[in-house]
Amino acid sequence: MSERVVVDPITRIEGHLRIEAQMDGNRINQAWSSGTMVRGIEIILRGRDPRDAWAFAQRICGVCTLVHGLASVRAVENALDYPIPPNAQLIRNLMIAAQYVHDHVMHFYHLHALDWVDVVSALSADPNATSQLAQSISNYPKSSPGYFSDTRKKLKEFVDSGQLGIFSNAYWGHPAYRLSPEANLMAVSHYLEALAWQRDVARLHAIFGGRNPHPNFVVGGVPCPIDLNSDSAINSKRLSQVQSIIDSMRSFVDQVYLPDTLAIAGFYKDWSTRGEGTGNFMTYGDFPAEGMDDPGSFLIPAGIILNRDISQVHELDMHAADQIQEYVAHSWYDYRDGKQAGLHPYAGETELNYTGPKPPYAHLNVEESYSWMKAPRWKGKSMEVGPLARVLMLYATGHDQARELVDSTLRQLELPVTALFSTLGRTAARTLETKIIADMMQTWQDNLVANIRRGDTRTFNEGLWEPSSWPKEARGVGFMEAPRGALAHWIVIKDQKIDNYQAVVPSTWNAGPRDPQGQPGPYEAALQDNHVLHDPQQPIEILRTIHSFDPCIACAVHLTDPDGKEMLKVKVL
């Protein structure tokens, strides 16, 4: 048997992703990852006021919501050498951190959990036993038999209605689901709890940025002023609200997310031996204590790890022409120097050329171009970015809490360190970094309060706001660690307008197609690592590994250029 399994749409992700897998019997032999939608935001950005760019760039993604806005204001600030006040830095750190905690928890419960949790099985759970299970792993207060009994009842009524809505047609009852009914009921209860919790903690973005999703930013600082004597600024009431949200985030991570991850992982330890990406990891670094120009003060350091070797961290230069390059050999784009070339973002081109099958189609032509994503490489190597890369980087560079968390998790699960390089390891790393970042929020909040107490309330630097004060030409890169991984925007400013704009984003690194050498991207490599499908008609195994990366495809496929017109070619330098 040698069939092609197609999963399109991959649901419970952001965006439009298609996976095709060539089977060798029941084993995946080859896998291809395809982004199937383009918009063209970088093209749209050209000629606009660089101060407006964040609002456009932010709409690259509404799940990652603030990350592209932030990378954009950092790119403009980097280009103009535009410092921002310490309070603005702290508020940005708090907003990024809130995004991590919110996004990672929602990913775990609402996007990833249903790969591991059988909702229908929860119906046969014993609420008393569920309560005992929940109380044995956590001191979360909502763990009484009555609580679980209510949830089970609600679920039963829903299932009995015959209208399963978002739960219809899933792979319930598949033998790959291995949780006990009680563990399933606990997880379903927390699925619902997390929906209510996320709604509440998203308010942190509304306090500083006016709304969530898509909170507001401003080049040169943050838009919200601080004034303890005003009812219309960040005042003691607002700071108290932020403190409550931080408390709520930390307790949910400690009492629900972390224990649930460990409990569920205990049932799926065989997923620690499959789903490794390429074994190469990259971080750009983020969460500065001082400023973006002081990488030594970053919570998460920048660097490269090759071939699983965490004893050595290689240096990364985002400006060097021979380090970060994008390839289009298997992407629906053309380069002037041919489809084999690799281009640094400063010299990037984007010329759209859809050569795929005419819709409606059954299969992509994977020998040729098959995705709207490009294939980024570091020195020709396919790199994984995201939570696992960051946790490995923290571990490699001696971050005490990261080491303690990783070691204790492996010990508790009785797994070797190689278990990190897997589907399970990637999902666990996301939980562990959430704990680290949620805890750090308190430090940034304390520092913000201390600054205000000292009389420093500045949140915005007026200095370079007026475009007339800018040089005739400037260029820069704004980078960050987005929840899904290393993200950077490159901008060229000419005559006060955007001359060019390029973004290379986490999901392009992870979900991109093969390069001219035929090397797969991390999604593809991970699916080719030890995946046996129990039933090709119900390929839950593919979902588990793909979801472990937390795909965000609108981010990854934002590039476009209509009709290959010369005027719309993207070229920098």
Place this chain on the structure above:
Amino acid sequence: MKPGLTVGETLRAHGVTRRGFLKYCAAITSLMALPPSSLKAVAAALEAARRPSVIWLSFQECTGCTESLTRSADATIEELIFNAISLDYHHTLQAASGAAAEAAREQAMHENYGNYLLIVDGSIPIADAGYSTIAGISNRDMLLETAAGAAAIVSVGTCAAFGGIPAARPNPTGAVPVSELITDKPIINVPGCPPIPVVITGVLVQYLTFGLPDLDAQGRPLAFYGQSIHDRCYRRPFYDKGLFADSFDDEGAKKGWCLYKLGCRGPTTYNACATAKWNNGTSFPIESGHPCLGCSEPDFWDTGSFYHALSTPTEAIGEAAVYAAGGGLLIGAAVGAVHQRHKRKAIESHRKVSLDDIDEGAAK
């Protein structure tokens, strides 16, 4: 609950009391800015209905609209999908993937043909079918096929309603709104980038309870888009007094003065941000110090820099008036005159529903 039971019966089976149910209805009534007398009708409509099938299609979008939906505090996403609707196809939330997901869409269409509600977020690229596909099907074909059996369509977000950011100059993919491809179905536009969480759920509940809402010239429900942000802004008195912030961290900004000079588009933007606010009433962009971007208006991406004072003149505000008005009175008067009708309607309907009203409604 057996198949075919109503929302009211379901809620009772869930142990929800009559009073609890009416409180839920009252929250919805308030949210929709309906008079208290409507409470009974809301309750009756919710009780009578089997959960209607809803199919949600995502095209050229960023998922911000779905994220916004999940932030709604009243009604919540849980209340919506467990009690009010059967969300039979929704990429971000549904458990099934691939062929099983497509089968769910086809089954919902088949079983509810002519009756389901179609929700769309994202624009549709028509320059090349290959610019956006789902399950190998172009967005255009999937929209046409799914719209054919829909009772009505809700275009959620500015991309589906007006083309949004993919259609911003130079519109690289030939992106169009739903209304450009579907002309034989009622379409409710719920713009915003993203729309306010409670406005998304509020429009859905209004539709499910009373049918199609009254719409403005842009196809937006009057209950949420009948007033300009400026007319309802708590900073409006400073505008009228001519007190403006000149920078993001100056005295005016700290004191909450009007952001008109920093580019605020509140005067030309029709949305409920200043009244419903965001994230369970926590704040809205102006309250947190940033001028309104005008994100619920067509073509807001292409009307000049966001930081230039009123770069989006409308028929209500001639350019002469904008530049002549040092203070705000002239502009305010011009906007006010044109939209007086909407305003009266909104004032009448913005009464809150109290617990007394609930008891009164329950007694009826």
